[in-house]
Amino acid sequence: MTDPVEADGATHAPLLSVDRVAKSYGATAALKNATFTAIEGEVHAVMGENGAGKSTMLGILAGLVRSDHGTVTLGGVHYAPRSAADARKFGVAIVPQEPTLCDHLNVAENVTLGIEPVSSGFVRAEEAQRRCKAALAPLGVDIDPTRRASDLTPAERQLVCIGRALAQSKVRVLILDEPTSSLTMAEAERVLDAVRALADSGLCVLYVSHTLGEVVRVADAYTVLRNGETVRSGSMKGVEVADLTEMLLGHPAEARVRAPREKGERVLSVRELTGVKLPAGASFELHRGEIFGVFGLVGSGRTELVRAIYGLDRVVRGEVHIGSSASTRSTPAHRLHEGIGMVSEDRKGEGLALTMSVADNLTLSKLESISSGGIVSPNAQGTAARDLITRLQIRCAGPDAPVGSLSGGNQQKVAIGRLLHQNANVLLLDEPTRGIDIGSREQLYDLSIDLAAKQKAIVWISTQPAELLAVCDRIAVMRRGVLGAPRDVTDWSEQLLLQEAAA
Known part of the structure; x- marks a missing residue:
């Protein structure tokens, strides 16, 4: 009863x-x-x-x-x-x-x-x-x-x-x-x-x-x-x-203390970048040791910005400089070699090969490091995958488990783990916490802050102002394809970000 x-x-x-x-x-x-x-x-x-x-x-x-x-x-x-x-x-x-x-x-x-x-x-x-x-x-x-x-x-x-x-x-x-x-x-x-x-x-x-x-x-x-x-x-x-x-x-959330980070050399410079529709003249610079946030509503052009930088969408006008070298019209393959990695907002459609294993997804962007004579070594791949599984606390049956069988949060860790295996210096993260639980979200925040402390450079795209305020050093607002002037995170509040995005 x-x-x-x-x-x-x-x-x-x-x-x-x-x-x-x-x-x-x-x-x-x-x-x-x-x-x-x-x-x-x-x-x-x-x-x-x-x-x-x-x-x-x-x-x-x-x-x-x-x-x-x-x-x-x-x-x-x-x-x-x-x-x-x-x-x-x-x-x-x-x-x-x-x-x-x-x-x-x-x-x-x-x-x-x-x-x-x-x-x-x-x-x-x-x-x-x-x-x-x-x-x-x-x-x-x-x-x-x-x-x-x-x-x-x-x-x-x-x-x-x-x-x-x-x-x-x-x-x-x-x-x-x-x-x-x-x-x-x-x-x-x-x-x-x-x-x-x-x-x-x-x-x-x-x-x-x-x-x-x-x-x-x-x-x-x-x-x-x-x-x-x-x-x-x-x-x-x-x-x-x-x-x-x-x-x-299962325990109270711990307050995140913002530790000062030393900003290094410039690794990415975007000048008046314009796509077929969006973005419309976006400019910013990114330095080692920095997390740069881009806030914008759906349709503002924030996703198109990182897709254009990564070579997924065609660039009509503007410049992209990697370090001191001009590299505007490129391809994802070239960006990989230039030390840039991207996590797509469409995890299932673009970010992962769902029918392939966790190990395959983690190592796919840099197979040469686990290969000999052009042939992938299963032992080397398994070792690399297990190291990342342990480091990122990925919950799965093992390296051979299909990545499609994992929860959303663990799938996202695999997508970011691929960038770590690639040893990317610049990480383009488009809505990295979408659809994942609060525990996994906190882990991704801490991981990104740790990577920045190790002089990695991160562009963090989000529609959630609270998370940008929690992890970023500087934030710019994207509106109708135009990227506003970046400001120090201490100059922003949730209300100001929303007002700027909706203006």
Whole structure:
């Protein structure tokens, strides 16, 4: 029998009850003792560091994974879906982290995909549009059903994905996996308002996020997983970001003390760099021992800036100097030889070869150091990979494990580890903490600061002002393709960065 849950002073029977659920893959226990309850009309935050078991548990609830032990009840009835379609019949739907829309279709066609209203073999467009509007109405948004998906903003794409989940069946439990991870703050606010509206309409929303400020803003209750087990679960009343941080880490967060760093020689000079569309005349200099931050909203040109520097995007005008040598129009291969490495914001699409091993990904950019006579030495590769796995605390089964099997935080460590194996002197990091947990984030902060202390030079691109203020020496704001004048980090605040970016 499930115990009642208190909410807003009233007692409610749980809609969803998860009791001691476990799942193992071979000898690896992904989930050992997951236990929590959630009620109707509630946003229930599910939190944990990468590898804590969140994805496995959500997969079980969504019918994508079968549990080994434990019980789940939905509305007091035993619940064990055999597939995602089976889960939808019970009223459970999941919206994955990456919005998946057919860009050549319009909004209504995407929302009703697979459940199109058909008459005499033809789709009834007007009825599809009506159903689309009905699905989006609970979100409090007004998106034209006839707009092409390719024309939507990132926030609108996420909202349409949520609307599609609502249209597929009579949803009682909606699972949202990192719905704001690729959005600006303003776009995230729009999605959070929609999530709150859904809960207020009576839906139970399981909300997964590494952004603790969002959790405090939108959630009514929380569950924290660590090493596959529930360690805390309760009401969000009176819970602050610092409390959640301590629950996730298992100890209070340590204050980061900024130690003075000696700035060395100039290693990179960018002058009036202009791409096909963006950037539009960006200039800055980077020195050894420096972390240079670039803050900007989505679409500001910050990603295009580092892609142009690295040779991924065509440069129309301007100059790039590596040390004292002009090297404007280059290729990624040349940049590697010049001692420059890049971590893409698109970790899965560009940053890693997901089907290849951890060892392959770590060593791919400098195979000559582990080769003899043009042939890679498995022993040398394994040794190099194990050293980096230990140094970066990468949690994996071993060097031969597919990198796609790792959590997001550990995948990001592999991407940065490749630059360390390459022995890059200049590191271009584009949104390096996107989609990773607070523990991994803190490790990347400390690693970057340590690299700068060893006279590496880092360009850190981010939409998160707090992290730039925590790690950078100087920061410049990118707006409409133009990079503003860099200022010392002590001259900036979160408010000033946001004001400058939105001006």
